[in-house]
Amino acid sequence: MEWYFYLALVGVGLVAGFVNAAAAGGSMLSLPFLIFLGLPANVANATNRIAILLQNIVGVNAFRQEKIFDVKKDYRLTIPAIFGAVIGAMWAVDIDARTLEKIIGFIMFFMLLVILFKPDAWLKKQAIKTRSAPSFWQYLIFFFIGLYGGFIQLGVGFFLLAGLVLGCGYDLVKANAIKLFVILGYTFFALAIFIYNDQVDWLSGLSLASGNMLGAWLGVKLTVKGGARFVRYVLIVVLVLISAKMLLSF
Numbered sequence: 001m002e003w004y005f006y007l008a009l010v011g012v013g014l015v016a017g018f019v020n021a022a023a024a025g026g027s028m029l030s031l032p033f034l035i036f037l038g039l040p041a042n043v044a045n046a047t048n049r050i051a052i053l054l055q056n057i058v059g060v061n062a063f064r065q066e067k068i069f070d071v072k073k074d075y076r077l078t079i080p081a082i083f084g085a086v087i088g089a090m091w092a093v094d095i096d097a098r099t100l101e102k103i104i105g106f107i108m109f110f111m112l113l114v115i116l117f118k119p120d121a122w123l124k125k126q127a128i129k130t131r132s133a134p135s136f137w138q139y140l141i142f143f144f145i146g147l148y149g150g151f152i153q154l155g156v157g158f159f160l161l162a163g164l165v166l167g168c169g170y171d172l173v174k175a176n177a178i179k180l181f182v183i184l185g186y187t188f189f190a191l192a193i194f195i196y197n198d199q200v201d202w203l204s205g206l207s208l209a210s211g212n213m214l215g216a217w218l219g220v221k222l223t224v225k226g227g228a229r230f231v232r233y234v235l236i237v238v239l240v241l242i243s244a245k246m247l248l249s250f
Contacts (some may be wrong), residue, residue, distance in 0.1 A: 005037055006207040013051055013211025020052075020212070021059045021180065021219025023234040024157025027052070030208055031154060034201075043201055045092060045152055046194035049187055050205030052153060055212035056184035062220035063177035074178050077168075078185035080139045081146030085186035088150025089193040109239075134168070141167060142182070149183065150190045156183065158239070172231040176223055180216075 012033045016026030027048055034044035063069040134142075141163050149156035157179055164175035194200055223231055 009207040010211040013208040014215040017212035017215025018219040021216040025238040027153040046199035047205040049191040051209040051212040054209040055216040058213045059180040059216040069177035080143035084143040084146030085150030088147040089190040
């Protein structure tokens with residue numbers, strides 16, 4: 001690739017990292033761009049995980065510094081997601097991304113309706129400190145979310161936010177912090193599988209990651225400052241754009 005493509009990857013990563021930290025859906029931008037640059041879909045899917053990994057290290061640390069995230073209390077849902085992601089990544093060696101994007105388009109549209117017509121569920125505040133341990137069904141849900149995330153990163157943040165807010169009762173800001181940690185946890189294992197199968201373009205991935213890390217830091221700062229209402233507005237905008245793009249591409 002020409003040198004200016006790597007600069008473009010930094011810029012795309014900046015936007016994707018901000019969107020991922022403030023809400024979800026950044027891989028809807030970064031993954032198609034990697035494919036546009038000529039990477040095969042399976043290599044693009046694997047390479048994108050480098051940016052996700054480094055971005056979430058920055059994002060989780062920023063949320064921890066803001067006292068939003070406590071690893072000693074908020075790690076538990078990461079465990080089933082890791083087991084699911086390992087299986088999903090093994091399935092992702094040969095991926096038909098185009099078919100999957102159509103399915104995601106319909107799912108994103110459905111989740112947009114949930115956010116628009118049940119705003120109280122997304123904005124409510126919960127007594128997080130008194131929360132009990134996750135239930136069997138919550139562990140099962142996060143296993144399947146991890147399965148999907150290991151297979152393909154596209155849109156997994158939306159599923160995690162839905163599970164954490166609607167399924168576990170977290171407010172959006174807290175859910176964002178836990179979401180980043182869950183993805184960070186399973187990405188270590190998924191990326192290792194992709195590396196083993198020699199599907200990672202390191203130069204492209206690190207270029208993308210440099211932008212993602214800065215974008216994630218900015219996204220966390222604005223999320224903490226703006227609160228749940230800011231995150232909800234970002235979610236609505238992102239979901240509208242993604243749903244329109246995918247559904248109109250038929």
